[in-house]
Amino acid sequence: MGVPAGVAQGAVLTGFDGSDGARRAVAWAAEEAVRSQCALLIVQCFEWTPPIMDGWAGVGYTTDVGGERLRQQAEQQLNEIAESTRHANPGLVVETAQLDGSAGTVLPQTAEERHAGLIVVGASGHGALARALLGSTAAELVRAARHPVIVVRGDEVDGPDAPVVVGVDGSALSDRAVEFAFEFAARHNAPLVAAHAWSDWPVGLLATAPMAPIGRDREDDALRQAVRSHVDQYATRFPDVRYELEFSRDTPALLLTDLAARARLLVVGSHGRGPIASTFLGSVSHAVLYHAPCPVAVLRGD
Known part of the structure; x- marks a missing residue:
């Protein structure tokens, strides 16, 4: 599933991997798209390395059965988050794309192709896993992307006086x-x-x-x-x-x-x-x- 041709230029682009941090990022990106009066493009980056199986006479072969199942499950999650985002933001144009490759490579390339206004990604808490996720995705995006990158972490302070x-x-x-x-x-x-x-x-x-x-x-x-x-x-x-x-x-x-x-x-x-x-x-x-x-x-x- 590639990038929809009808996605408006200047859209807010957000990455989605099914995690809680990614869901917060999608919600943040949707609000920003509404305020900016532009479309929201939710991109899911899919990476799959088929395992090497034992074949006859000791020759190895690969199978993509597991990868296809994971791709379908991921696409279902992507469709569900898109539908819930549309429901929460009536009138917002929400498009999706499932693209092959790492987020650190795919998101900047897609932002360039679609002339996106922002790239939004999520990050979890402050533990070792969060640091690992940040190091492999958000920090890589910051180094590679020419667009502003928003890393949604923690809880956004709301209210008229939050600066x-x-x-x-x-x-x-x-x-x-x-x-x-x-x-x-x-x-x-x-x-x-x-x-x-x-x-x-x-x-x-x-x-x-x-x-x-x-x-x-x-x-x-x-x-x-x-x-x-x-x-x-x-x-x-x-x-x-x-x-x-x-x-x-x-x-x-x-x-x-x-x-x-x-x-x-x-x-x-x-x-x-x-x-x-x-x-x-x-x-x-x-x-x-x-x-x-x-x-x-x-x-x-x-």
């Missing part, structure tokens, strides 16, 4: 993250928190000698003003979005993970290279994927 949190470092990739965060906040009528931490800036960007308190204060003021100016250029485009700035002498990953405890979405880039950038976005995106208690959006550089 969208975005990491800011002044790089071109940070621009994409900030713009995405403002657009998402506008769709959800949510406030926004733009966060910046600078305790792990490269040493070359700081004075080589210990900074006097007044010098450090001036440096802090300059950084705050740079971040404020950076965010303001997007705030003017989204005047209905209430936003605030959060600064901290902390590691960026710790700051963002702490703010994520009350967030409906955390937005980060996968790299950061800019005039006020450090390692803020890069290893940080990897860290929050594992530890943030809310859905995480990761935007990768070209």
Whole structure:
């Protein structure tokens, strides 16, 4: 079962493997598709390696009987989740596709072919199995996909005061993250928190000698003003979005993970290279994927 030819471009694409985490991801993706007024495409990636059976005279042969049965069972689950999603979201166009290959390869390719707006995948809790699943799917997607990738983990904080949190470092990739965060906040009528931490800036960007308190204060003021100016250029485009700035002498990953405890979405880039950038976005995106208690959006550089 390939990708339906009628799926509208700009659809929200979500991966589905039958797990509870994937079901939460489908529900999250469906809500976003409704808010974005676009279609939802649920993709099931099927991988099957037939076992080698003992044949006559010691010659091995393979059988695909088990694989076909698993494919049919998986397709039934896919059809059921699509039908329940349509029922829960009247008017939403929901299409499905069962494609051969790994999610880390198939989902980015399908997103490119269909010009999808988002890729949404699920992640389970914080145990060893969840880390293994994240490492094999979500982290691979973040590395490979040129589209924004949403990893739905934990419980999304609901309510009018639950903010969208975005990491800011002044790089071109940070621009994409900030713009995405403002657009998402506008769709959800949510406030926004733009966060910046600078305790792990490269040493070359700081004075080589210990900074006097007044010098450090001036440096802090300059950084705050740079971040404020950076965010303001997007705030003017989204005047209905209430936003605030959060600064901290902390590691960026710790700051963002702490703010994520009350967030409906955390937005980060996968790299950061800019005039006020450090390692803020890069290893940080990897860290929050594992530890943030809310859905995480990761935007990768070209």
